[in-house]
Amino acid sequence: MTLKPLTALAATVLMIGACAMPVSVSDPVPAVPEWHLAIHGGAGVILRESLSAEQEAEYVAALNMAMEAGAAVLREGGSAVDAVQAAVLPMENSPLFNAGYGAVFAANGTHELDASIMDGRDRNAGSVAGVMHVKNPILAARAVMDKSEHVMFSGSGADAFAESQGLDMVDNTYFDTEGRRKSLESVLEKRARTAAERHGTVGAVAMDSQGNLAAATTTGGMTAKAPGRVGDAPLVGAATYAENGVCAVSATGHGEYFIRVGVAKTICDRVKFLGESVGQAALVALNEVASLGGDGGVIVIDGLGNVDFVFNSAGMYRGEISADGATTAIFRDQPEGTD
Numbered sequence: 001m002t003l004k005p006l007t008a009l010a011a012t013v014l015m016i017g018a019c020a021m022p023v024s025v026s027d028p029v030p031a032v033p034e035w036h037l038a039i040h041g042g043a044g045v046i047l048r049e050s051l052s053a054e055q056e057a058e059y060v061a062a063l064n065m066a067m068e069a070g071a072a073v074l075r076e077g078g079s080a081v082d083a084v085q086a087a088v089l090p091m092e093n094s095p096l097f098n099a100g101y102g103a104v105f106a107a108n109g110t111h112e113l114d115a116s117i118m119d120g121r122d123r124n125a126g127s128v129a130g131v132m133h134v135k136n137p138i139l140a141a142r143a144v145m146d147k148s149e150h151v152m153f154s155g156s157g158a159d160a161f162a163e164s165q166g167l168d169m170v171d172n173t174y175f176d177t178e179g180r181r182k183s184l185e186s187v188l189e190k191r192a193r194t195a196a197e198r199h200g201t202v203g204a205v206a207m208d209s210q211g212n213l214a215a216a217t218t219t220g221g222m223t224a225k226a227p228g229r230v231g232d233a234p235l236v237g238a239a240t241y242a243e244n245g246v247c248a249v250s251a252t253g254h255g256e257y258f259i260r261v262g263v264a265k266t267i268c269d270r271v272k273f274l275g276e277s278v279g280q281a282a283l284v285a286l287n288e289v290a291s292l293g294g295d296g297g298v299i300v301i302d303g304l305g306n307v308d309f310v311f312n313s314a315g316m317y318r319g320e321i322s323a324d325g326a327t328t329a330i331f332r333d334q335p336e337g338t339d
Helices: 008-020 053-075 080-092 137-147 155-164 178-190 255-261 263-274 278-292
Strands: 036-044 113-119 124-131 152-154 201-207 213-219 240-243 247-253 296-302 307-311 315-322 325-331
Touching: 036 053, 036 080, 036 247, 036 296, 036 307, 053 080, 053 201, 053 315, 053 325, 080 113, 080 137, 080 201, 080 213, 113 137, 113 240, 124 137, 124 155, 137 152, 137 155, 137 213, 152 155, 201 296, 213 240, 213 247, 240 263, 247 255, 247 263, 247 278, 255 263, 255 278, 263 278, 263 296, 278 296, 278 307, 296 315, 307 315
Parallel strands: 124 152
Antiparallel strands: 036 201, 036 315, 113 124, 113 213, 201 213, 201 247, 240 247, 247 296, 296 307, 315 325
């Protein structure tokens, strides 16, 4: 049987029939958000000449340990709020940072610590200010968020609440380190603080595999501060803020100025209402801090997991980790992604 070429009419009929046949097209599978986490260990006058190679290596190792603690949560599908808590705990336990063990001294020779945490899913938050006996203030802040109807506890009431939740309690001298005592003596003698003695906070921001955001900040405050002084670290909207789909922020710097600007909320509102990137919004907020006479920095992450580090101080201990790898940096002239 000889096959004959199709006539133009027959070809048209076949084409119409083919187009009329139902076509099965699978719905595209939505991409799973990539988890990201960023941390800071404080900002200030951090110069290459002020750190020996050994000291720099110690800080890099401590930053990597903190990032890995948070990343371990996110790799297993854990929440962003659990990850930021996990990331700051090693820094609270390290004498290298001004948070928890290694916190600076107040003018009266005691330690008063502050912390806050915020969950971007529902903007629930918890914080403590001026605690003196809870070993890990970030755990106290988390307990306030999860186990109370309140957002903030302060002073002896905060310590009592932490103890009622079964958290580890310590004598105030647990937080002592020789280096911090020497800093206190120096400030009291000079009756002035350097930027290094004024700054010192740790924090983390994260996005989990569900796209949820969270932020946490914790500090020992300012060397030789007046007893009872509260900085920005425990204040939601000043040092800490998180809102799903918008951004999460943790700040470090001269707290009095960060409070007056409302740095963390200002950044997120500019992203939300003006459509700025987190980096652009952070730069505006920090320029406002600088115009008032303050300095410091922020770590920020947006609703897509984009991370930025913005600071107007000489340096900031910082790092970022995701499924693609981890990077750390300390100095201003140091590109992200180098040790």
